[in-house]
Amino acid sequence: xxxxxxxxxxxxxxxxxxxxxxxxxxxxxxxxxxxxxxxxxxxxxxxxxxxxxxxxxxxxxxxxxxxxxxxxxxxxxxxxxxxxxxxxxxxx
Amino acid sequence: xxxxxxxxxxxxxxxxxxxxxxxxxxxxxxxxxxxxxxxxxxxxxxxxxxxxxxxxxxxxxxxxxxxxxxxxxxxxxxxxxxxxxxxxxxxxxxxxxxxxxxxxxxxxxxxxxxxxxxxxxxxxxxxxxxxxxxxxxxxxxxxxxxxxxxxxxxxxxxxxxxxxxxxxxxxxxxxxxxxxxxxxxxxxxxxxxxxxxxxxxxxxxxxxxxxxxxxxxxxxxxxxxxxxxxxxxxxxxxxxxxxxxxxxxxxxxxxxxxxxxxxxxxxxxxxxxxxxxxxxxxxxxxxxxxxxxxxxxxxxxxxxxxxxxxxxxxxxxxxxxxxxxxxxxxxxxxxxxxxxxxxxxxxxxxxxxxxxxxxxxxxxxxxxxxxxxxxxxxxxxxxxxxxxxxxxxxxxxxxxxxxxxxxxxx
Amino acid sequence: xxxxxxxxxxxxxxxxxxxxxxxxxxxxxxxxxxxxxxxxxxxxxxxxxxxxxxxxxxxxxxxxxxxxxxxxxxxxxxxxxxxxxxxxxxxxxxxxxxxxxxxxxxxxxxxxxxxxxxxxxxxxxxxxxxxxxxxxxxxxxxxxxxxxxxxxxxxxxxxxxxxxxxxxxxxxxxxxxxxxxxxxxxxxxxxxxxxxxxxxxxxxxxxxxxxxxxxxxxxxxxxxxxxxxxxxxxxxxxxxxxxxxxxxxxxxxxxxxxxxxxxxxxxxxxxxxxxxxxxxxxxxxxxxxxxxxxxxxxxxxxxxxxxxxxxxxxxxxxxxxxxxxxx
Numbered sequence: 001x002x003x004x005x006x007x008x009x010x011x012x013x014x015x016x017x018x019x020x021x022x023x024x025x026x027x028x029x030x031x032x033x034x035x036x037x038x039x040x041x042x043x044x045x046x047x048x049x050x051x052x053x054x055x056x057x058x059x060x061x062x063x064x065x066x067x068x069x070x071x072x073x074x075x076x077x078x079x080x081x082x083x084x085x086x087x088x089x090x091x092x
Numbered sequence: 093x094x095x096x097x098x099x100x101x102x103x104x105x106x107x108x109x110x111x112x113x114x115x116x117x118x119x120x121x122x123x124x125x126x127x128x129x130x131x132x133x134x135x136x137x138x139x140x141x142x143x144x145x146x147x148x149x150x151x152x153x154x155x156x157x158x159x160x161x162x163x164x165x166x167x168x169x170x171x172x173x174x175x176x177x178x179x180x181x182x183x184x185x186x187x188x189x190x191x192x193x194x195x196x197x198x199x200x201x202x203x204x205x206x207x208x209x210x211x212x213x214x215x216x217x218x219x220x221x222x223x224x225x226x227x228x229x230x231x232x233x234x235x236x237x238x239x240x241x242x243x244x245x246x247x248x249x250x251x252x253x254x255x256x257x258x259x260x261x262x263x264x265x266x267x268x269x270x271x272x273x274x275x276x277x278x279x280x281x282x283x284x285x286x287x288x289x290x291x292x293x294x295x296x297x298x299x300x301x302x303x304x305x306x307x308x309x310x311x312x313x314x315x316x317x318x319x320x321x322x323x324x325x326x327x328x329x330x331x332x333x334x335x336x337x338x339x340x341x342x343x344x345x346x347x348x349x350x351x352x353x354x355x356x357x358x359x360x361x362x363x364x365x366x367x368x369x370x371x372x373x374x375x376x377x378x379x380x381x382x383x384x385x386x387x388x389x390x391x392x393x394x395x396x397x398x399x400x401x402x403x404x405x406x407x408x409x410x411x412x413x414x415x416x417x418x419x420x421x422x423x424x425x426x427x428x429x430x431x432x433x434x435x436x437x438x439x440x441x442x443x444x445x446x447x448x449x450x451x452x453x454x455x456x457x458x459x460x461x462x463x464x465x466x467x468x469x470x471x472x473x474x475x476x477x478x479x480x481x482x483x484x485x486x487x488x489x490x491x492x493x494x495x496x497x498x499x500x501x502x
Numbered sequence: 503x504x505x506x507x508x509x510x511x512x513x514x515x516x517x518x519x520x521x522x523x524x525x526x527x528x529x530x531x532x533x534x535x536x537x538x539x540x541x542x543x544x545x546x547x548x549x550x551x552x553x554x555x556x557x558x559x560x561x562x563x564x565x566x567x568x569x570x571x572x573x574x575x576x577x578x579x580x581x582x583x584x585x586x587x588x589x590x591x592x593x594x595x596x597x598x599x600x601x602x603x604x605x606x607x608x609x610x611x612x613x614x615x616x617x618x619x620x621x622x623x624x625x626x627x628x629x630x631x632x633x634x635x636x637x638x639x640x641x642x643x644x645x646x647x648x649x650x651x652x653x654x655x656x657x658x659x660x661x662x663x664x665x666x667x668x669x670x671x672x673x674x675x676x677x678x679x680x681x682x683x684x685x686x687x688x689x690x691x692x693x694x695x696x697x698x699x700x701x702x703x704x705x706x707x708x709x710x711x712x713x714x715x716x717x718x719x720x721x722x723x724x725x726x727x728x729x730x731x732x733x734x735x736x737x738x739x740x741x742x743x744x745x746x747x748x749x750x751x752x753x754x755x756x757x758x759x760x761x762x763x764x765x766x767x768x769x770x771x772x773x774x775x776x777x778x779x780x781x782x783x784x785x786x787x788x789x790x791x792x793x794x795x796x797x798x799x800x801x802x803x804x805x806x807x808x809x810x811x812x813x814x815x816x817x818x819x820x821x822x823x824x825x826x827x828x829x
Contacts, residue, residue, distance in 0.1 A: 005402035006336070013257070013319050013555075014196040015328050016306065018298045018313070021525030021562070021569040029530060047517040049702050050739050052535035054524040062511035071524035075531030075728075076736030089736070120595045123588060148597040151587060154628030158584035161577050163623065165552065165588025168575050171596055175589075191577050290601070299566070308573035308589065310548030310607060318563035319578035 022071075024051065032076025032089035034067055040086035041065075047078035060063065097353030099277040106269035107132035109276050110176065110202040110262070113244035115140050116284035120171035122292075123151040123162035127181040128214045129266040130204040134176060156181035160188035167197035168316055170307035172248065172291040175199065178266060179206035182220045186227070192259050193332060195317060196306075198251030199259040199293075201229075202244065205266040205379070205430075206266035207466045215467020216266030218378060219431040221407075222440045228332050230260040230339055231408040233378040235258025237274040239358055240264045242350060245279075248288045248362075248379050249346045257294055265380040268468060271482075277352065287353060332488040336409040343406050362411040364403040369392065371400025373482035374419060375447055376454075377428040378404055380468060381463075386476045399479050404441070412448045419445075420454040423483040428498075430464045438462075438495050457485050463498035474498050505544060505710040508703060515543050515706060519571075526569040528561040531735025533653060533727040533742060535561070536699045538612065541639055541723075542572075544709035548607045549574070550589055554582035554617030557648040557727075558641060562594040579648040582613035583625035606685040608713050609636040615656030617756035619680050630689045630718040637719045640682065646786045651730040653755075655680040660801045663730070668792035673801055678808060683747045686720040687756045694751040700743035701766050703724040707804060709786040711755075731789020744783040747776070749813040753819065761819040771822050777813075780806045783785075 048056045048065055055071040079087040104112060110133045124134045133441050141150045152158040156177050163173040182203055192199055203221050207213040223229055234240040247260040264270055293305040304312040320328060347361025366386055368374060375385050382403035392399040402418050420423055431437025441458035449458060461478055464470050485491055522544035525621055528535040538558055552575045553559040559576050562569035577585055590609045596602040613622050618640040629827035646652040646665045657750045662668040664720040666675035686694045693715040697705040712719030724742050728735040745751035747767050753773060763771055770776045784790040793801050817823060
């Protein structure tokens, strides 16, 4: 997950960095993964907002949401907050 | 050496000289907090700001710690920043000094050297800056108000140099220099401005291979001051050390350029050697005491004594090579420390000078004189006594006490 | 989108690209991470962010990774206010001197309760007194979480923390939570508000208002911490709702020091029967577990009384009175 570590001559000064953390996948932290019942989901998008990890994306072109397993840590907030109880957390 | 530039002579004390030079340096942000004996610097600068004489934002922060944080942050945003402090204020900034040098922000700070509490003492000694010698800041000590004035401009050029990118302290002795009126030759505004120039930012290579200016800029977002785990931290510290090593050369270069411009030089910028070429006995010191020592040397020389002075101007980076070379003829050296390193083997300067000479071919006796703590005045006769001690050492080849205290009631 | 007037839909916000990116190392169920994501949705243009040392700083910037798609600076623990001062001042003068583009760049400072209530209060107070134009966001998880859940000035009465432990002799923290938002109102500053992530729209509107206001703005956001509070990670957002419904963390704004209740709390002021007992909130958290024993259950009454007192004081400030008995 990390690039080859540079010598002091090559490293950027003072630790300044740019590498987006979207290259650091935290999805393997989870024990439980969210499972959505498409019938119940009203696409209210609350889960998209509440997810601490931004692991649920709103895809307007598909008019649907997408769960990103690469970053989902399995906290269950989405399941807990879903007004239609459309999400359950299942062991991965 | 004569300067081509017409320079006005003003009556300024050390603090005023700092403020005047700061006024001429096209500073963007000053964030400062007052403390004796630096107060005149911030007051004078505030006066300039109130009269529209400076195009600078002057922020009166609520403490020195915040002053340094604000200076660092402003510097990280691309501004040229300046501040001043002393004693407890500098000590309060301690944490932030390391952060500033770690972030490679070329902040310039004038320190009106003053004793640290307790007990409270507002007078001059070097305990404040000595306590920060590991902080990664360049340290330059001035002998008189003229040198203070000259050093401020040089500090900006040294710190902002692309091979350096480190913060710089210019030290002036509390009250002795800060509050004493001297004749100071000042550069015309346009000449000074041209010398310091506009702050040039270094560029950094992003991980995508782009070269962008090193600053907080929405068009090139970057993260400054991240967490560096054990597998990364060390390399950043080594980079700072390399910058310090580069500073040895840069200090000399900038000093030389300024000397050509102003007609004034202080040795080679790192060290000032006064009658050292054939000196058998030498004193090493920092700051205004150098002036007193020079007076005593003139007296002794008239009596046929081969006395000399090595005034160290740049204490950080420590000019090892220069010191070894300068002291190669001396048989006995007295290092004067205006601060104490409690429990250490003598004062900080003594330790560093002695260490520098350890591997040198010439091996003079090196002794330590702790003096002037809490602003205690050191007279020419006391300095004479030091040279007498050195003569005795040369004669007897014996050191009775490696560490002595000048003017202490024992 | 007139965000500060609430004229936006959830789709507008959900569709806005995140500036606080995925891949940060915050705990599963960390409400502070949600708070930061939502606040960054409220930005209006070029923004520079500075963080005090703390959970969000450490979790988002482990070299060489960063979760910030904006320029970002961290210096030390107590310096969020001072950093913001320095950045804002530099932008001002560099714009004036024509060294940078003449455009509005917003400055946001994030700090936890450690960096705000306690070690950072001086720098915050100074920055506000000097009137710098920035938004200060306090993400309050009610303890020094990053260093291992030690008590802070923001830790509530009766809570277990590692430095205010609940044992056979002492029932957790003996002191009340410092009223930091009221302290900031007392600074005579243009905008102070409290927010909770469950009420996402209210939070975003307030964040945008804080950004837009000319001068300093302070936003106190409640951020439950499953790790430190020993609560279910799935319930972090729900707990922020309960905190509002029990009036433990009422939602209000002070625009030029004029207090006004925000809708979620106003509902309760107008219909006091909707006010939930604090017990409901406390029993969901392991850090209050010891209060549900015979020895310490009296403290729940203390917490209820204290909550009611502060709530009534707030109602008075908002020009409302609590009719009849409290819950």
